[in-house]
Amino acid sequence: MLATYRFGPQTGTPLLIVHGLFGSARNWGVLAKRFAVRRPVLTVDMRNHGASFHAASNGYEDMAADLAEVIAAHGGVADILGHSMGGKAAMVLALSRAAMVRRLIVADIAPVAYGHTQLPLAEAMRDLDLTGIERRSEADAALRPRVSDDTTRAFLLQSLDLKSAPPRWRLNLDVLADEMPRILSWPEIAGRHDGPVLFITGGASDYVRPEHRPVIRTLFPRARFVKIPGAGHWLHAERPRDFGSAIETWLDAK
Incomplete structure (x- = not known):
């Protein structure tokens, strides 16, 4: 199973935080502790990152299955916050195993293929x-x-x-x-996720553009959008207070 780190209370629906490409759970330590004041929080190192296992593939179906294993080991359902590559993996999980995802937060990524490369x-x-x-x-x-x-x-x-x-x-x-071509792409996946979804983006980032909204709303009909002014793609690192406040406001809303 993915290397997993737990913060906060032992009871309640956890918030699972999923990092992006070249990242790790440790990148999210400060925000994880902030969120853990109100709810249990899980952070993970994704496959081929951090302290987690190495594998020959790094596709989104693989990563979604990894996240499902973590959620199953911690109660079977979670709220999920995924950034970039982690956001795509979280979206694939929500589309393929909807019952495991209560609320989904996607940070600065869209369910589309990208033309740039890392x-x-x-x-x-x-x-x-x-x-x-x-x-x-x-x-x-x-x-x-x-x-x-x-x-x-x-x-x-x-x-x-x-x-x-x-x-x-x-x-x-x-x-x-x-595996970079697969990481930059978006898999062929049917269905939609009818649960609440927040797309939170950086005001100075171009990863989520107006032309992406139709496909987002097709896959996630209850999608809502929030923009952090002045933040780029690593919005959680550049504007951690604003990012954290936006997440907490949405998670706490009835």
Whole structure:
């Protein structure tokens, strides 16, 4: 089963938080503890990420099945918050196993295929010579020529295990690179999810565009939309207070 971390009360319907590509449960620690004041919270490392198992495939049907296993082990039903890749996995779960998903929150992603690629980031990490690197600042300097954006580099380096001898990435970079076309795509899946769904997006992000709304409403008829002004794709990291408040307001609404 996926590496799973629990916060908050032992009773009640949990909120399961699902990270995006190259992320991990640890990226969501601060928000998980905030949400756990009112409800049990579960965070996971997705397959080929963090402390979870490595596998040869990284498709959305696989990831949805992984999440179903976690939910089954923690009461059989959950509210789910998924960001980016994790949001797609959560949507596939809701469409294929609706009874497991009470409320769904999708952060800055749509149920569509995307034309961009994150393959250069996977290749930059895979090509990085970790020999002799002892500090994160050294890894940062070595990665800078291939990844110029400071925020992106800092995010990627959270998955570098410097306590390992030698240092290693907590990512199965070979599989993630090979499976990038599937990660960027959207699987052929029938049906719709009639439960409440919140699509929360960054005002400065273009991942969820007006032309995506028809397909969103077809698959999720009860979809509602909230935008965080000034936030980009990593809206939970850039505007954590606004993001957390929007989530809590929607979860607490009757």
